[in-house]
Amino acid sequence: MVDAATQNLSTAPVEGGPPGSPRAMRPVEFARWSWRQLTSMRTALALLFLLAVASVPGSLVPQEGVDPVRVAQFKAAHPGLTPWYERLSLFHVFSAPWFAAIYLLLFISLVGCVVPRSRLHWSAMRARPPAAPRNLVRLPVHTSWSAEVGSADLLDSAVRELRRRHYRVDRAADSIGAERGFLRETGNLLFHTALIGLLVAVAIGNLFGYKGSVLVVEGEGFSNSLSVYDSFAHGARFSESHMPPFTIDLKKMTVRYQPSGDQRGAPRDFQAHLSYTSDPSAKPRSFDLQVNHPLVIAGTKVFLIGNGYAPVFTVRDSTGKAVFSGPVPFLPRDANNTSIGVVKASGARPKQLGFEGLFLPTAAIDPQLGPISTYPALIVPRAVLNAYVGDLGLDSGVPQSVYRLDTNKMTQVRNAAGKPLAQVLAPGEALKLPDGQGSIRFDGVRRFATLQVAHDPGKSPALVSALLALVGLMLSLFVKRRRVWVRAVDDGGGRTVVEVAGLARTEGEDRDRLADEVTALARSLGAPEQAPASEQVPATEQVRATEQPETGKPAADETED
Amino acid sequence: MTSESLAHLSNNLLYSAMAVYTGAMYCYAAELAFAPRVRAGRVLATVGATASPSVDPAVSGDAPPTPADAESREQARLERSNRLGRIAVALTGLAFLLHFGAVVARGVSAGRPPWGNMFEFSTTGALAVTGAFLVLLARRDNRMPVRYLGLFVIGPVLLTLGLAVSVLYVNSEQLVPALKSVWLVIHVTAAMIAAGILTIGFAQTICFLVQDRMERTGGGPAFMSHFPSADAIDRAAYRMHAFAFPIWTFAVIAGAIWAENAWGRYWGWDPKETWAFITWLVYACYLHARATAGWRGRKAAYLALLGYSTFLFNYLVVNIFLVGLHSYAGVG
Numbered sequence: 001m002v003d004a005a006t007q008n009l010s011t012a013p014v015e016g017g018p019p020g021s022p023r024a025m026r027p028v029e030f031a032r033w034s035w036r037q038l039t040s041m042r043t044a045l046a047l048l049f050l051l052a053v054a055s056v057p058g059s060l061v062p063q064e065g066v067d068p069v070r071v072a073q074f075k076a077a078h079p080g081l082t083p084w085y086e087r088l089s090l091f092h093v094f095s096a097p098w099f100a101a102i103y104l105l106l107f108i109s110l111v112g113c114v115v116p117r118s119r120l121h122w123s124a125m126r127a128r129p130p131a132a133p134r135n136l137v138r139l140p141v142h143t144s145w146s147a148e149v150g151s152a153d154l155l156d157s158a159v160r161e162l163r164r165r166h167y168r169v170d171r172a173a174d175s176i177g178a179e180r181g182f183l184r185e186t187g188n189l190l191f192h193t194a195l196i197g198l199l200v201a202v203a204i205g206n207l208f209g210y211k212g213s214v215l216v217v218e219g220e221g222f223s224n225s226l227s228v229y230d231s232f233a234h235g236a237r238f239s240e241s242h243m244p245p246f247t248i249d250l251k252k253m254t255v256r257y258q259p260s261g262d263q264r265g266a267p268r269d270f271q272a273h274l275s276y277t278s279d280p281s282a283k284p285r286s287f288d289l290q291v292n293h294p295l296v297i298a299g300t301k302v303f304l305i306g307n308g309y310a311p312v313f314t315v316r317d318s319t320g321k322a323v324f325s326g327p328v329p330f331l332p333r334d335a336n337n338t339s340i341g342v343v344k345a346s347g348a349r350p351k352q353l354g355f356e357g358l359f360l361p362t363a364a365i366d367p368q369l370g371p372i373s374t375y376p377a378l379i380v381p382r383a384v385l386n387a388y389v390g391d392l393g394l395d396s397g398v399p400q401s402v403y404r405l406d407t408n409k410m411t412q413v414r415n416a417a418g419k420p421l422a423q424v425l426a427p428g429e430a431l432k433l434p435d436g437q438g439s440i441r442f443d444g445v446r447r448f449a450t451l452q453v454a455h456d457p458g459k460s461p462a463l464v465s466a467l468l469a470l471v472g473l474m475l476s477l478f479v480k481r482r483r484v485w486v487r488a489v490d491d492g493g494g495r496t497v498v499e500v501a502g503l504a505r506t507e508g509e510d511r512d513r514l515a516d517e518v519t520a521l522a523r524s525l526g527a528p529e530q531a532p533a534s535e536q537v538p539a540t541e542q543v544r545a546t547e548q549p550e551t552g553k554p555a556a557d558e559t560e561d
Numbered sequence: 562m563t564s565e566s567l568a569h570l571s572n573n574l575l576y577s578a579m580a581v582y583t584g585a586m587y588c589y590a591a592e593l594a595f596a597p598r599v600r601a602g603r604v605l606a607t608v609g610a611t612a613s614p615s616v617d618p619a620v621s622g623d624a625p626p627t628p629a630d631a632e633s634r635e636q637a638r639l640e641r642s643n644r645l646g647r648i649a650v651a652l653t654g655l656a657f658l659l660h661f662g663a664v665v666a667r668g669v670s671a672g673r674p675p676w677g678n679m680f681e682f683s684t685t686g687a688l689a690v691t692g693a694f695l696v697l698l699a700r701r702d703n704r705m706p707v708r709y710l711g712l713f714v715i716g717p718v719l720l721t722l723g724l725a726v727s728v729l730y731v732n733s734e735q736l737v738p739a740l741k742s743v744w745l746v747i748h749v750t751a752a753m754i755a756a757g758i759l760t761i762g763f764a765q766t767i768c769f770l771v772q773d774r775m776e777r778t779g780g781g782p783a784f785m786s787h788f789p790s791a792d793a794i795d796r797a798a799y800r801m802h803a804f805a806f807p808i809w810t811f812a813v814i815a816g817a818i819w820a821e822n823a824w825g826r827y828w829g830w831d832p833k834e835t836w837a838f839i840t841w842l843v844y845a846c847y848l849h850a851r852a853t854a855g856w857r858g859r860k861a862a863y864l865a866l867l868g869y870s871t872f873l874f875n876y877l878v879v880n881i882f883l884v885g886l887h888s889y890a891g892v893g
Contacts, residue, residue: 041849041852041853042853042855044849045846045849045850045853045856048842048845048846048849049842049843049846051842052838052839052842052843052846052871055835055838055839055842056839058830058835059830059832059835059836059839059879059883060883063830065829065830066829066830066831066885067884070884093830094830202828211825211826258734258735261732261734262731262732263731263732263734266734266737267737267738268735268736268737268738269738270738290738290741291738291739291741291823292738292739292741292742292744292819292822292823294822294825301825303823303824303825305824305825452824452825453825454825454826456821456826456827459821459827462827463814463818463827466814466817467814469810470807470810470811470814473806473807473810474807477803477804477806477807477848478803
């Protein structure tokens, strides 16, 4: 679709219909007309541009597939816009029907262009180079001289020289037609075909692939199955039996942050020290998982995509019995790991207990914002908790987030002054509820790692397609398509009149470079030094195009003896 | 040398480079300003030709006869203009060396490739622009003059550096874990080289549009008559874009490979990825438009400008204002 020289191959519609009265097109005619419209370069160009425009909202509106949290925030902030955005699929632009319509039409247009052009290219490659035009000096780049060598010998050496320059050569009685640069169109077709391959590879990944994220606290682990994942997305043809049965334990999560300077608190190093087995019976092996350094198990990749803190709490109810004890992941909300979370003690009697609040690795009290963290690592770890008693709502059958407390059927615990009970806890400290309703003790802190497990069977085909597309692209842009003709005729006086001419068939090609080639060819055939291979003036001087438009008119003022 | 003193040296070199760039820019501007107007019908050397050509009366034979003293005055003006141009190129070379030194010192000071945040990306990216321009100048191909572009290339370079030192500056530090990868070198280098070449293509496209207008309406400032013909600029701009496009494609593919290795998916429609894709599409449109009747010339040129503005959007707006995985700007 790039080459101007093949415009005459275009299936573009002819402007204006045949003369005569307009009549309705028959279905077959209409289908043919539509097909020609769709596969025309103009339509392809419009669709390509439309695809670019259609991608823009996908970067400006939060996307479900990229950042669901921000989508929820956006919906909460813009209740009026939300239904319209939803109607237009603006929260998932790249899987929207209208987006798919654009790229599918583009690819159909592509196929409709590539197939006939491949056929034409195939026959063009097997055809003989075009015979020399009658008047070679009419061509924009040409040279001629009179030689002492016989015409047959001269043409023989011209054939050798052109072959050496990778031309396909066809010899006639007194002339040679030569052509090079077929790789340009080959590359062009390869590029566009590889793009189709890329689309297929993406489709394979979407159909058979899966991606899940799982949060693992230090000292804990999981085995690969659907139920362990906190979020899981998979293609339509995915089956759980495809999941390799590996297990992963998080031994330790180490983190390092910039301790000082204007980037204080910026992450510097995250490492999850894992022990894993490729199947439950295998011997465990260890691996240090880092960002940019995934673990590969049986074609499935495990990535470290996040980390945070899981403070350890012990909750006792009114009877003094420990009804909950263990680490609870709190999700980081900012760059300094101010984290929020909840603790649910469903076994507490007589009423269930719930706590919500903050975990601050380096606690400080901001006059405006209240308790916040001022550094992401553990320097002054504190937990700040509110307490609720009542029914946690876990038995209602409605699935509940482990990071949110449903306080509909709970009452907040207040202190003697009637204010909500809240307390900043250092490790080892406990919050005691009034009237002996129970207590929560902040025992210590463990870290957690968020791991992403991904399997995409389309990714290798996608890479191969992309690289082939790149190769094709370079060929289609950098290979020069040229035709060269040589004619040698005996002048009857024992000398041979030689004419060499060239024609560039490449968009944007500098005629000077073709002139260089024709000059070099002429020299190698014994042309005298003075013979210039073009009507162009010598190199340091340029004729302004307005004064002498490049119409390819032969140079009358040049002496060519 | 300690890391801090190296970072300090880097900053000093950068400020020196900016001073020399400023001098170069003034010289490019003066070269254009002092160049005499080329009269219609006159065959004349183009401003920016490397050699110092003379206005040969024999060549300009069909020019209207002018008094000899006016001729020689004009000749003197042309000589002076050319001298300014050569000084400008020399200053550009000097500024490039200082700039290069600044980038290297920054990299050594941090012990890593010097493009880990937006300040560094901007300074190194600007270096790529100057580098691409110097490569073109060094080709010494008189048939494709490039010196006339000096003002339009060094201007944006200086603007970028000014933005970098004033708004984007951050101290030299280690990388965030997400950037610790060999792909930082491969992906970002390709993106910067492509950007450098596209910037020159952008400058050429602007010159083409102005020259094209001059040629259709006549008149215009004197210096424009020294630019190559609109057609020649257009072809040069096309070649620049055609050269940059596969490099940009490679940068996007390398980015996808890196994304697969870091985040578990090769394409996730992160804002940065989306805009790299948009830029790719718009430049693909440009290349196709060149081969489509009715779109060649000005319409295609507008597409090239649009392509460059999508690149700028990705560099400035997406880095700073849009939330995404590529938020390494270190700004704000």
